[in-house]
Amino acid sequence: MIGVMLLAFQAAVAPAMRGSDAPVRVPSSAAHRTVVVDAGHGGPDNGMSGPIGTRWKVYEKDITLQVAKKLAAALRDRGLRVVMTRTTDTLIALSDRGRIANQHHGDLFVSIHVNAANPAWRDPGTARGFETYFLAEAKTEDAKRVEEMENASVRFETDVSAKKGDPLSYIMNDMAQNEHLRESSELADLIQQHLGAIEPGPSRGVKQAGFRVLVTAYMPAVLVEIGFGTNPADARFITSAARQRQIASSIADATVEYLDHYQRRLGVATP
Template sequence: MIAALLLAAQVAVIQPAVITVRGQNGEAKIAVAEKLSGPAIRLSALSSVVPVAIDSLGGGRYRIMLAGIEFFVADQAPFMEVGDRVVPLATAPFIDGGDLFLPLQVLTEQLPRAASDRLSYNVAKAELLVLTAPVAGPTAALAVPSRSRPASPPAPSAKRTTRHTGKRRVVVDAGHGGPDNGMSGPLRGGSFRVYEKHITLAVSKRLAAILRSRGVDVVMTRTTDTLIALSDRGRIANQRNGDVFVSIHVNAANQRWPRPEAARGFETYFLAEAKTEDARRVERMENESVRFETEVTAARDDPLSFIMNDMAQNEHLRESSELASMIQASLGAMHPGPNRGVKQAGFRVLVTAFMPAVLVEIGFGTNIDEARFLTQPQRQHEIAVAVAEATMSYLEHYERRVGLAGR
């Protein structure tokens, strides 16, 4: 719908030929290198205005201190490590003419996000503002003089330990809540009635408990029967630095289908433009929650932040689609309904999450058998176990791959 418009705006907004870096030593205009892979910045060009130290760790890995912020990248690997988080990048850092180039987004998005107290990027002005001078504190004390280390491999075990001590964090989002019941069913169910918001909360609580029991840190967007705006769910996820966002929902058949009461099965969505009419139906249905939200909430979503969110999320499409596949496979082993597959649609709840994000429709509340299935505590537990197992495998798989990429 508005995707084409967004794309045009992105091209205009985020591909400056030059960015201004304003630091403690004045300001500098830094040329953006237009590479085939995308816009990139020669890191050493920043050193006239911002303190930059580049440490070669061997094996193509680099430790960088920029304005007192420490992060790690590797040549040709589309990831960066900052704090104890591994962040996927749209393109990979690379070496050209002996110089390290970073994707532009490292400066315009990832570092400002990781250290918002020190860096801020103004999209309209294409200006990176270094807010405070780096202080001689604990971070600075960690700095190792450039090239003072031997060019041997960088004690990879130490690096990996750091990553693993950073606890994995999953954001669990129970769909709907409060005045927003979500779907209700089943069709031809007589006095038997289920509401989506109760099922999603029950399954989400179990999912959270299982993940916690496996050492994962869990943030729930809601734990009671209350309404959380769709945009706030993503915001909660971002503020709490989630690694993965999983939203739980219950499906409803289209009344115009030949036998709507017969529709069954489970499907998992990741964020993209809706590809099929059926995906558009689910997208419309889940986005309906917006009408329960106040105007105040809606007004906070200015167009620019929406564009930026959309971009940030795009980096995670591949990850999200992979997580969706794993959840489908895992549910397939226990769910009586058909596997309706991995699908894509433009869910508002996923748009604002800066991390791999999926929305799981755990079954059709409109079908009487599935409505019963979805309300049985034992079945809710099994669904939660299936989603938790897929999420755990995804996290492990992802970390393994990042480990390999950094070598």
């Protein structure tokens, strides 16, 4: 199982050459920076499915992979190094995703997901919008709902390498991780701003929750819920190839802006 996953992973990080039509500014802050792009779910873990009240069926794992691939391309266009945790329809344990990021000395970790309404809500099909999380203790019922939904992926993990217990409380006391939290919240804020310019649904803001996938990545890390797959209008938006490219460009622009800020804070001279 592990061997197969490693093989899949090596294929995933093989350097990809890509041409581009659109000229994109390559900022100096991007030099030698590595962004780890994580497509949520995969393999037997479909993630959420929707939309509600239609015969049409979309699966989160497909949308996250499509958007993650476009995000990887958009980041490479901007001069960044990219590592993807998966490039095919495979299951990677949540803890392994962070480990992959650490092994490749990632500077940032961006996990792509699709939200789902709680069926117990009144008119669950009408819930829509986008939100970006960073790793910290969940503060609201709604954040706890998303945390439980995304962490439930561990039920598909039969691999012995998936560690038991919740390392969150330990990690939260770590000083380096606290620094990462500030950085992560700024990145999350920029992603929300940039997505706000193109997304049809409302911004649900920057939120925090204890996502297992973010715990093991020792770097600023965010999880983006790009829309509600349970809402027909959101589902149409996040499954359109053209809209996916817009989502990817927005997140890539936010990432570059974040790195510019970060470099300025470090006092590194820009040539």
